[in-house]
Amino acid sequence: MTSEALFIYDEYEAGYHFNDEHPFNQMRLKLTVDLLRKLDALPDSCIFPPLPVAMEQLLAVHSTDYIQAVIELSREAPDPLWLNQAARYGLNTEDTPYFQQMHDITSMIVGGSVRAVDAVMSGQAQHALHLGGGLHHALRNKGAGFCVYNDASVAIEHAKNHYGVRVLYIDTDVHHGDGVQWSFYTEPDVCTVSIHETGKYLFPGTGAVNERGEGTAFGTTINIPIEPYTEDSSWLECLEEVLERVTAHFKPDLIVSQHGCDAHAYDPLSHVHCSMDIYRAMPRLIHQLARQYCGGRWVALGGGGYDIWRVVPRAWSLLWLEMCDHPLVACLNEPQQALELPPAWLAQWQPQSPVELPTTWLDSTDSLPAMPRRDEITLKNRHTKELALLYIP
Known part of the structure; x- marks a missing residue:
């Protein structure tokens, strides 16, 4: 019997x-899992461990040579010859420094997405x-942006090669999904859609609307680079119209989505000013599209998110609640609902949190100040959206 979600x-x-x-900080995983368990929304029967990835899948x-570098730099005392080459492979930067057991742990993460x-x-x-998962910045022969191996690209390549399916990849991280885009830039059976803060001010500096794919894959790369200080309504307007039209045109067999939750106003590493509302609405949209076009086939991955206390546990929990059709989702979609987080979760983690934890699933309407230039930002994003859709019927 097919279960709803794993x-x-x-x-x-x-x-x-x-x-x-x-x-x-992967403490965010523990916080999220504990929140779902205290809500009684994550039974043990739904949890399956990741399995090690096969070397041929990584390759x-x-x-x-990049995989060999990762292996060698994962040792307790790497050989000086490999230490001297770490820069060549992007593994000695402040963002992505090598660490002990790096290969084994990251391979397991890749295996989880597969x-x-x-x-x-x-x-x-x-x-x-x-x-x-969701380590979307790693390139073919270089680590970057906190990412060592690109589990999303490996999982998509596996889906394409082993199952022969057309894959729609949706990236909602505030940083452009560059590694996945470049993995499939000439592949017509993989369509990548990334909504992100413009690279004019934010890593990795890519993801312009004129990056559209090459050769027979032209038109299967879609980027929506939004303006700093974009708020919920403009963010959702851009994503909804683009996704609905792209999915109808591309007709995927499988959706793979990446759910970095760093477009929230609290996130310390970006400038987008959204609330928890987008993390309620966006999974619902993807869920609807998966049912409409893919027979429900939907794989979701994690990603960025650096306010690990106030944002990530709620956003990722809302994603899971949507995937498994939890009754709480319907309640949250009702207007004027301010449903509270489990008191046991708040009691356990507030003493350890350096900030005051929110007590409700969604942000209160007055918790985030309105941004100046709202109309100007909305019009600019609307123009970007139209450019992104230029070649989509």
């Missing part, structure tokens, strides 16, 4: 840890969520 998770994935000062996306694809494509589940 949750791919193992505490081992929290070992993806650069250093104690690094903003990529389908990453070069042999397992999510297998679960959905085999009919074991309609949907699968792997929050440890």
Whole structure:
């Protein structure tokens, strides 16, 4: 019997840890899982551990020499010859420094995303969520942007090669999904859609509307670079129209989505000014499109998100609640609802949090100040949206 949704998770994935000062803090996984458990929304029967990825699957996306560099720099005491080459592979930067057991841990994360694809494509589940995944910046022969291996690209390549499906990749991280885009820039059976803060001010500096794919894949790369200080209504307007038209035109067999939750106003690494409302509405939209065009086949991955206390647990929990059709979702969609987070979760984590935790699932209407230039930003984003859709009927 096909289950509604599987949750791919193992505490081992929290070992993806650069250093104690690094903003990529996998404590957010533990906080999210605990929030869902205290809500009684994550039974053990839904949880499946990631499995190690096969080397040939890694090699389908990453070069042999890069993988070897990752392996060698993962040792307790790397050989000086490899230390001298770390810069060549992007593994000695402040963003992406090498760490012990890097290869083993990141390979397991990649394996988790591949397992999510297998679960959905085999009919074991309609949907699968792997929050440890979504490392979308890693390139073929270089680590970047907190990402060592690109689990999203490996999972999509596996879906395409093993199951012969057309894949729509949706990236809602505030940073452009560059690694996945470049992996499939000439591949007509993979369509990538990324909504992100414009690269004019934010890493990785790519994702302009004129990046559209090459050769027979022209038109299968769609970017929506939105303005700094964009708010909910403009963000959702851009995403909804683009996704509805692109999905209808591309007609995918499988949707793979990346759910960085760093477009929230509280996030310290970006300038977009959205609230928790987009993290309620966006999974609902993707869910509807998966049902309409893909027979429900939907794999969702994690991603960025650097306010690990106030934003990530709520946003990722809302994603899972949507995927498994939890009754709370319908309540949250009712106007004027201010449903509270589980008191036991707040009691456990508030003493450890450096900030005051929100007590409700959604942000109160007066918690975020209105941005100046709202009309100007909305018009600019609307123009960008039209450019993004230029070649989509």
